[in-house]
Amino acid sequence: MNAVDAPDNAQGRSVRPVEEVFRRVFGAHPEGVWAAPGRVNLIGEHTDYNDGFALPIAIPQHTLVAAKRRRDGRLRLHSEQGEGPVIDLAVADLVPGAVTTWGAYPAGVVWALREAGYETGGADLHIDSTVPTGAGLSSSAALECAVAFAYDDLYGLGLTPAALALIAQRAENGFVGVPCGVMDQMASACCAEGQALHLDIRAGAHEHVPFAPGAEGLRLLVVDTRVKHDLGDGAYAALRAGCERAARLLGLAALRDLAPEDLPRAGRLLPASLVPLVRHVVTENARVTEAVSHLRAGRVAALGPIISAGHASLRDDYAISCAETDLVVDTALEHGALGARMTGGGFGGSVIVLVAEERASAVGTAVTGAFRTAGYQEPHLFEVSPAPGARRIA
Ligand code: ADP
Ligand code: MG
Numbered sequence: 001m002n003a004v005d006a007p008d009n010a011q012g013r014s015v016r017p018v019e020e021v022f023r024r025v026f027g028a029h030p031e032g033v034w035a036a037p038g039r040v041n042l043i044g045e046h047t048d049y050n051d052g053f054a055l056p057i058a059i060p061q062h063t064l065v066a067a068k069r070r071r072d073g074r075l076r077l078h079s080e081q082g083e084g085p086v087i088d089l090a091v092a093d094l095v096p097g098a099v100t101t102w103g104a105y106p107a108g109v110v111w112a113l114r115e116a117g118y119e120t121g122g123a124d125l126h127i128d129s130t131v132p133t134g135a136g137l138s139s140s141a142a143l144e145c146a147v148a149f150a151y152d153d154l155y156g157l158g159l160t161p162a163a164l165a166l167i168a169q170r171a172e173n174g175f176v177g178v179p180c181g182v183m184d185q186m187a188s189a190c191c192a193e194g195q196a197l198h199l200d201i202r203a204g205a206h207e208h209v210p211f212a213p214g215a216e217g218l219r220l221l222v223v224d225t226r227v228k229h230d231l232g233d234g235a236y237a238a239l240r241a242g243c244e245r246a247a248r249l250l251g252l253a254a255l256r257d258l259a260p261e262d263l264p265r266a267g268r269l270l271p272a273s274l275v276p277l278v279r280h281v282v283t284e285n286a287r288v289t290e291a292v293s294h295l296r297a298g299r300v301a302a303l304g305p306i307i308s309a310g311h312a313s314l315r316d317d318y319a320i321s322c323a324e325t326d327l328v329v330d331t332a333l334e335h336g337a338l339g340a341r342m343t344g345g346g347f348g349g350s351v352i353v354l355v356a357e358e359r360a361s362a363v364g365t366a367v368t369g370a371f372r373t374a375g376y377q378e379p380h381l382f383e384v385s386p387a388p389g390a391r392r393i394a
Contacts, residue, residue, distance in 0.1 A: 013130075015064065015394040022066040022126040025078045025086060030066035030126070031154060036145035036390035037062040038131035038138045039187035040222060040343045040352050042196055042211070042303065043310050044288040046318060048181025049240050050247075050281045051202040051254035053288035056183060057211060057386040058191035059222070063129035063142035064393075065106075067150040070122035075110055077103045079127035091122050096175050105140055108175030109147040112167045113157070115174070120155045132380075134228045136342070136349020140176075141184035144168035145390045149189075153392055161389060162206065165189035179237050180345075191389040198292050202256055209295045211386050216300045218338070219360040220352060223367055224380040225324040227348035236345055239318065243281060246274040255281040276317035283313055304338025304354050311341035320346030324376055328353070328367050335359065335366040 015033045022030045037058035044054030070076070075094075077087040079102060087103040094111040106125055113120050125147065131139040148164040148171075151157070159167070165185035172178045172185075183199060186206060191197045195208035213220050247255050250266055258266055260282055267275050287306050294302040311329050315321035321329075325342040328351040332340040337355040344350060355363050364381045371379050 013064075015066075018064050018066045018126060018128050019394070021078075021080070021128070022068075022124070025126055026068065026076065026124040028068060028124075030124075031068045032150065032392055033064055033066045033394035034146050034150040034153070034390065035062045035064050035393045036142045036149060036188045037191065037387050038142045039184060039191065040137065040220075040350065040384065041183065041187070042352070043291045043306055043341075044183070044199070044284060045310065045314055045341075045343070045346075046239065046243075046320075047256075047281060047284050047288070048183040048199070048201050049179075050243050050285075051256035052281065052285040053201070054183045054199045055196050055209070055288050055291055056187035056191065056199070057196050057384070058187055058389050059131075059137065059384045060387040061130040061132070061137065062387070063127060063131055063139065063146045065146040065150045066126045067154060068124050069154050070124060072122060074122045075107060076122075076124045077106050077127070078125070079129075081129055081133065082127065091120070094175075096177065099175075104176045105143045105171065106147045108171030109144050109151065109168060111175050112170040113148075113151060115170070116167060118155070118157050120151055120157075123151070123154065125150070132224060134349075135224045135226070136344025137222070137224070138184040138188065138344070140172060140178075141168060141188045144171050145185060145188040149390045149392065161189040162186065162204070164390075178233065179240055187389075189390050191386065193388045194386050196295060196386060198288070202254070209292055210298075211295055211300065213300050213354065214385060217357050218300055219355050219357055220384055221355060221360060221364065222382055222384050223328045223332075223351045223353060224382075225328060225348055225350065226377045226379060227322065227324045229322060229347040235320070235347065239277065239320070242274055242277045246270055246278050249274075256285065258282050260286050276319070280313045280317040284310060301338055301354075307339030307341045307352065307354055308333065314342060314346065318346070322346075322348055323374075324348065324371075324379075325351050327370055327374060327376070328379070331367050331370040332363050335363045337363050
């Protein structure tokens, strides 16, 4: 058995099964099928809500939505992964708090579009995803973006991918009630095959930067630790509030405005508890800038130490790593990986590992063995390469 699964070839995935389930559930043929990917973030964690920078790629795992408009104002939702029967809602009655199950993600998108003034009506939606949920690979943004892209086409809204990402974030913030930044939704909506996405959140700007580890004899592995600590959601909000408080105390619009050379002075002005948070955000923004300049010069391997430094910062300063993610990172580095870090919000989830092709299998075996020795659940390891962003596929 291979320690690392081969790349998911989901890009070539047939749409027929989702069309067939749609027909069985809703009794008609869908008008189309849309796809939106999950993501891993190469570097730039917890920087989006600080107006900073990030560098995600889309992964081949993605969410499909088969959709058909309805004229009666009903929104009917069915998911292969969602609990329970078909959810049936009146679009006109959508208000935050009205939906408390998984249906809040797609319903939130319809709510956010209407809040933004787009006169959209009902639809039947069937969802099927290969993005594992709660693994830090952003199944939530994949679901939101797939629905947003479907609605944009079906109702002829003509919104840009970036505008749809903002709608998707508004759905998660305002309707689901998760105070996330916009990185996940931008990655799902705007990424391109073979490219990383350099995000400047304050400027609302994004640009593609070539990222082809395979061409350099490298592999990017994802290790899903299958750990999700429940303290995650409240802790995320507390971290975000801490950053916003630090910016206020420093008289800045956001921590984006603090340069690395100003850290010592900021450290003297702030309560001690906020100093590590600020240090993570400021050094992490600098790491994104450095990583982008390496990628532009074709030096993919140079990302290794930057990725590992990002993990140390999340572990020591932001304090959102956990024993399982640390074990993956330490084991991978001990066995010759160029760099490794947790990716996503923290408290579990997935780790990315940049490794030379000839070391990939040994690293995978070592990580799996270390988990067995520690008595942890078996992790899921797979290789990824930068996949396309959200789009219509049928
Ligand atoms: P992540 O985005 O890292 O996967 P989140 O906690 O942000 O984790 O989002 C996971 C939630 O999104 C799930 O618990 C579920 O409510 C919803 N979700 C994601 N994908 C699907 C899907 N295919 N079907 C139903 N619900 C989904
Ligand atoms: Mg999410």
